[in-house]
Amino acid sequence: MxxxxxxxxxxxxxxxxxxxxxxxxxxxxxxxxxxxxxxxxxxxxxxxxxLVVTPTSSGAVQRGLENRWVARSYERYVRPALQRALARRPLDGDSEYLLYRSLLGQPDGPVLDVGCGTGLVARRLAREPDFPPVAGMDVSPAMLEEGVAQAREAGATVDFLRADAPYLPFQDASLGAVLMADTLPFVEDLGRLLLEVARVLRPGGRWVASTYAPPGLARGLLHRRLGLHPRAEDALRAEVAAAGLVRFERVALSPVFVVKAEKGSARTPR
Known part of the structure; x- marks a missing residue:
């Protein structure tokens, strides 16, 4: 690091x-x-x-992602399969990346990829000319081990750390952006996470995340048992406002949607 x-x-x-x-x-x-x-x-x-102090309990999907063999096949097989299961018609890799990249804008400071997995998006960000430093955070040692190997092979400089959201182990106002590509449904305590995001972002810094709309009652119960927490747009918008983030926007790709919010200055209206 x-x-x-x-x-x-x-x-x-x-x-x-x-x-x-x-x-x-x-x-x-x-x-x-x-x-x-x-x-x-x-x-x-x-x-x-x-930087994991006390490991927390995780759902079945997260436990699966901590398997070394799953991590090694994550980008080619596991991630696309999860996207098809949850989103039905996922974006292709380039379109997905360009969407995240456009919403991130021009960060004025390091970018943290929360739940980075093997660093698929973090590697591409790190290889962009004049882009700020990129850090990838995940709780799975297997994913991070694969991420380090993939970054070296791609010639991308990504700083990886092991930490467990919702706590973000960074100083106040130290980051230019926080990205959560496909990882927001894994966070149960969204309110606490967003307070952490607001704390670590610099004024004008952006939070970009993707999730999917809650399914019907029966499927929703199954998703919760698997450790997944999809949220409707209205609920997400309310949590964002409660954390003090402003300028909420969303791109709908039903049933998936990608959202962006900013940390305002004292003069920024909500």
């Missing part, structure tokens, strides 16, 4: 102190990160910082 991004991290245990590596090297591959406030220590291995 690059030292420049390490300086933006915040201790996930005390949620106050910065995290310092033992070495001042520009890239930290191994060794602990230490918090001067609570003296907690967090490991770094193969450049991936592990």
């Amino acid at each position: 690059r030292h420049a991004l390490l300086q933006l991290l915040r201790c996930p245990r005390c949620r106050r102190g910065p995290l310092h590596p033992e070495s001042p090297a520009p890239v930290v591959l191994f060794g602990p990160l230490r918090c001067p406030e609570c003296r907690a220590s967090h490991p770094v291995a193969e450049g991936v910082a592990d």
Whole structure:
């Protein structure tokens, strides 16, 4: 992980102190990160910082994504299969990426891809000329291991970290954008997540995410049992406003929709 991004991290245990590596090297591959406030220590291995303090329970779909063999086949087989099951007619990869990219705009600071999986979108962002640094965050060690390998093979510089949403282990107003491509349905506590997004974004920073509309009663119950939490547009819009984010927009691709909201300044009307 690059030292420049390490300086933006915040201790996930005390949620106050910065995290310092033992070495001042520009890239930290191994060794602990230490918090001067609570003296907690967090490991770094193969450049991936592990900032999970207390693992939370996960649904069946998330547990499946933590399997090494699933991670290795994720981009080619698993992700397309999930998209077909949930969206029925998903966008092709290029159209999906261009939609996310247009909604992100020109971020004024590092971009965090929450639930990055193997870093499919993060790699493409990182390879764009003059794009800010990109960090990929996921809770699955298998996905992150595959993400590191894929990024190296593609020649893309992505800083990966292991952390469990809704908490985002970054300092206040440190990020230019937060992206959640296909991962919003995995978040149960949306209100807390959006408060975290509002906290870590710089003024004018954007949150871009995709989800799908809740299915009927019977299928909806099955989705919840699998650990998925789809939301209707009205409910999502209300949660966004409650977190203090502004300029809500959505692109509808029924049953999927992609949303964007911003962190306003004190003068920005809602």
